[in-house]
Amino acid sequence: MARLLLLLLLLFPLALNAATVNDIRTWAGPEKTRVVLDLSGTIEHSVFTLDNPARVVIDLERTRMAPKLVRHIDSVGLVKRIRSGVRNGEDLRVVFDMAETARPQSFMLGPNGEYGHRLVVDLAPFAAKPAPTKRLPTQSQRPxxxxxxxxxxxxxxxxxxxxxxxxxxxxxxxxxxxxxxxxxxxxxxxxxxxxxxxxxxxxxxxxxxxxxxxxxxxxxxxxxxxxxxxxxxxxxxxxxxxxxxxxxxxxxxxxxxxxxxxxxxxxxxxxxxxxxxxxxxxxxxxxxxxxxxxxxxxxxxxxxxxxxxxxxxxxxxxxxxxxxxxxxxxxxxxxxxxxxxxxxxxxxxxxxxxxxxxxxxxxxxxxxxxMPEAPRLTAQARRQHVVRRGDTLSDIAQRYGVSLDTLRSANDLINDRIMVGLKLVVP
The missing domain is CATH 3.40.630.40 (Zn-dependent exopeptidases)
Structure with missing residues (x-):
């Protein structure tokens, strides 16, 4: 019994020092997918990739997943699924199943006004798709x-x-x-x-x-x-x-x-x-x-x-x-x-x-x-608004800061009825 109590006393500080993943948040941008792990404290971590299928693996030392946190997260951006499991008894492994091979970058953030400690993982496509080549207009030609x-x-x-x-x-x-x-x-x-x-x-x-x-x-x-x-x-x-x-x-x-x-x-x-x-x-x-x-x-x-x-x-x-x-x-x-x-x-x-x-x-x-060389809004080059579904004449007038009467007069309208596709001159 004394040995058991001694073992529990030795393990108790370790349990107190273990960090917890309290939440996992994801965003998909046009150039990368970001995954943020909200933590109860600072942690040591490592990140590596696996192929066939493509995965990004994060090992977090002395960390556990909050019991209330759902372990499986659906597809977001480059990430098809996020799953986790215990490793070596006290560490946590988090795996991102990827839609394609990605290049991970990770860093820690300290607490701010809204969030506590965070581990941020940015995932960018390993090989960026080349943009279609097009001839750029000269400075005088382009807007x-x-x-x-x-x-x-x-x-x-x-x-x-x-x-x-x-x-x-x-x-x-x-x-x-x-x-x-x-x-x-x-x-x-x-x-x-x-x-x-x-x-x-x-x-x-x-x-x-x-x-x-x-x-x-x-x-x-x-x-x-x-x-x-x-x-x-x-x-x-x-x-x-x-x-x-x-x-x-x-x-x-x-x-x-x-x-x-x-x-x-x-x-x-x-x-x-x-x-x-x-x-x-x-x-x-x-x-x-x-x-x-x-x-x-x-x-x-x-x-x-x-x-x-x-x-x-x-x-x-x-x-x-x-x-x-x-x-x-x-x-x-x-x-x-x-x-x-x-x-x-x-x-x-x-x-x-x-x-x-x-x-x-x-x-x-x-x-x-x-900018004297820049194009101007001359009388011959007024703003145009192409009527879209759901537009009303009063909404368009309010949007551009002109009166309804001014908008009607500029477009020779006898009433406020407009059709989708109509081009309106905006004074």
Missing amino acids: LRIAIDAGHGGIDPGAIGPSGMHEKDVALAVAKKLAYLIEQAPGMEPLMIRTDDYYLGLRERTAKAHEQRADMFISLHANAANAAHAHNVRGAAVFTLSHSGASTEAGRLLAERENSTGLIGGVSLDDKDDLLATVLVDLSRTATVRLSLQLADEVLGHLGKMGKLHKTQVEQAGFVVLKSLDMPSVLVELAFLSNPAEEQLLRSDDYRWQLARALFSGISTYRDEH
Whole structure:
């Protein structure tokens, strides 16, 4: 009996130190599938792959699965199924049955406001499918390309409002409306950085904009204040990269210029001597900071016309997504999600359209006043809206911020009846 008690006493600390997998969350993005294991504490782990059939295996030391957690998860992205089992008596093995061979990358995250310890596993296709080759139009031929970055996403909800609204959802909803307005404008083309609820790293966002040859970058967010000021702080704000942030990024590019092809207006720095590379980066930094401030001023001005501003001046900070030295980049805080009144506004589809129209107007004004070579919305090149199923004339008027009478007059309509496929001129 004494030996049994001694054995139990020896095993008791081990049981206390064992970590638990409390939840498994999955997201499928266009370039990778992400699996997140929510843990009760830090763990040691290893990841490897098996073939025939394709599997990704994760061994977690001194870890167990929470009894309430369902062990089998259905297909998501590249993952067909997730299963688990005990290994060596006290370790846990988690197996991803894959739809195809994948390249895993894993890392640990510490606790934040909403989640505790997490093990994140990113699964990318082992061999990326080559994109169809197409001839890119010259700068003078192609439309102005605006990258729209909906902040956060996937495992990163961003700020959370008093009634549970997530910043990632607000940002994506307004981003889609802004993209719609840009798509209707001649000479402009939207590029959505994130199209659904999945996570993208900060550098991934700017890299995607560069790959698609974006001409400007708009990152959308919702702000949050601490609990003591949540009811009092409100309003939109617009940020650009600070001079110190631009200097830091310039230094990074020069230090890593063997990998910087295409980051300075498509010009590689790897074959330039130190003096020439420094001059090129400095010129690009100075011009881009100036252009970003001009774009931010226009966007802030139009946001101010529709509602309260948190700050009446453009603010500057070192946000990573703004560190593009060859395209004007701004970050917009649409409102304070922590403010109950503004959270309610952000739930309104009408208010989201108002925000999208203000952003679009700011972009259009910047283009017309600071980009003389860009196409304009002339009388001969007005916006068009192609009527879709479910559209009503009043909805279309509200969407574009014009009156019903103006829309009827511009299209010689005697009543509000419209047919699917009809092309409406939007003044």
